[in-house]
Amino acid sequence: MFLRDDARLKLNTLRCISALDLLAEDKLACVYDLYHVPTDRPAELKTSTRVFAVRVVTERKNPTIPSVAKVWPAADWHEREAYDMMGIIFTGHPDPRRILCPDDWEGFPLRKDYEFPLEYHDIPATTEFELTNPRH
Numbered sequence: 260m261f262l263r264d265d266a267r268l269k270l271n272t273l274r275c276i277s278a279l280d281l282l283a284e285d286k287l288a289c290v291y292d293l294y295h296v297p298t299d300r301p302a303e304l305k306t307s308t309r310v311f312a313v314r315v316v317t318e319r320k321n322p323t324i325p326s327v328a329k330v331w332p333a334a335d336w337h338e339r340e341a342y343d344m345m346g347i348i349f350t351g352h353p354d355p356r357r358i359l360c361p362d363d364w365e366g367f368p369l370r371k372d373y374e375f376p377l378e379y380h381d382i383p384a385t386t387e388f389e390l391t392n393p394r395h
Contacts, residue, residue: 260330262293262311262313263330263331268295268309268311269295269309270293270294270295270309270311271295271296272293272294272295272296272331272333273291273292273293273327273331273333273334273337274292274293274294274333275291275292275337276289276290276291276292276334276337276338276340276341277289277290277292278340278341278344278345278347278369280345280369280370280371281316281319282319282370282371282372285318285319285320286316286317286318286319287316287317287318287319287322287345287346287347287370288314288315288316288317289314289315289317289324289341289347290312290313290314290315291312291313291314291315291327292310292312293310293311293312293313293331294308294309294310294311295308295309295310296308317347321348322345322346322347322348323347323348323349323350324347324348324349324350325349325350325351326338326349326350326351326352326353328349328351328352328353329351329353335352335353335354336358338352338355339352339354339355339356339357339358340358340359342355342357342358343357343358343359343360343367344359344367344368344369345367345369345370346366346367346370364379
């Protein structure tokens, strides 16, 4: 809330949350891209755009980060995607469920140690190069 509400910063827009897999460090992280969008007040229109990035690191075994969806509403879908793809749980999120994968999907597909399934509900699975494991 400080980054959004402080008169010197006014980082009133969340552009993106990018989830990172820091496998070598046994951690996961999120990078929050914030910026200031000038309002219609003439004094603010003359100021340059302010951009700021915040990196939050969490443990890999029980990855939790507090939700910022109440501070920046755009975080709602970004946090759901970071959960769905990387397994990061955003405490206090208003709707913590998968957004890209089916509800019964096992694992988190963008983690570097993800084991690609050989089938899903009896449907064979391969990568774009007809491999059963994208790392081989």
